Amino acid sequence: MEKGPFSVEWLAQSSRGEARPAAAARRPHSPPGGTGGRESPAALGDPGHEAEAGGGGGPAVPGRPRTKFSAAQLQELERSFREQRYIGASEKRRLAAALNLSQSQIKTWFQNRRMKFKHQTQDAR
Numbered sequence: 001m002e003k004g005p006f007s008v009e010w011l012a013q014s015s016r017g018e019a020r021p022a023a024a025a026r027r028p029h030s031p032p033g034g035t036g037g038r039e040s041p042a043a044l045g046d047p048g049h050e051a052e053a054g055g056g057g058g059p060a061v062p063g064r065p066r067t068k069f070s071a072a073q074l075q076e077l078e079r080s081f082r083e084q085r086y087i088g089a090s091e092k093r094r095l096a097a098a099l100n101l102s103q104s105q106i107k108t109w110f111q112n113r114r115m116k117f118k119h120q121t122q123d124a125r
Contacts, residue, residue, distance in 0.1 A: 069109070073099045077106075081113050 069077070076099055080091065087095070087110050096103045 067105055073101065077109055081110065085114055085117070086110070
């Protein structure tokens with residue numbers, strides 16, 4: 001019978017360096033910082049994405065790399081933001097199609113821009 005992770009027996013063995021948690025023992029080992037066989041868009045040469053190069057202030061979070069918006073995309077997003085700070089579904093679809101971005105990227109950009117606007121107005125007081 002295999003003892004579950006963090007049982008008394010397992011803890012006694014682990015203090016001597018003899019045991020690993022059961023879940024870790026079943027998982028194939030991948031190198032630190034590896035993607036598990038999946039290449040990121042940045043690694044594949046996607047020009048719209050840029051991998052974070054340390055110094056971001058926080059731990060590395062797996063997932064989609066930071067999107068690098070073009071000047072034309074930013075101009076259109078800012079113009080739309082000046083007209084209305086909260087974007088509707090139809091405008092989000094229109095912008096996504098026009099700027100070749102996903103609706104999720106448009107939504108996230110507007111959320112981040114509202115926070116930037118909020119911080120700017122608070123600092124101005």
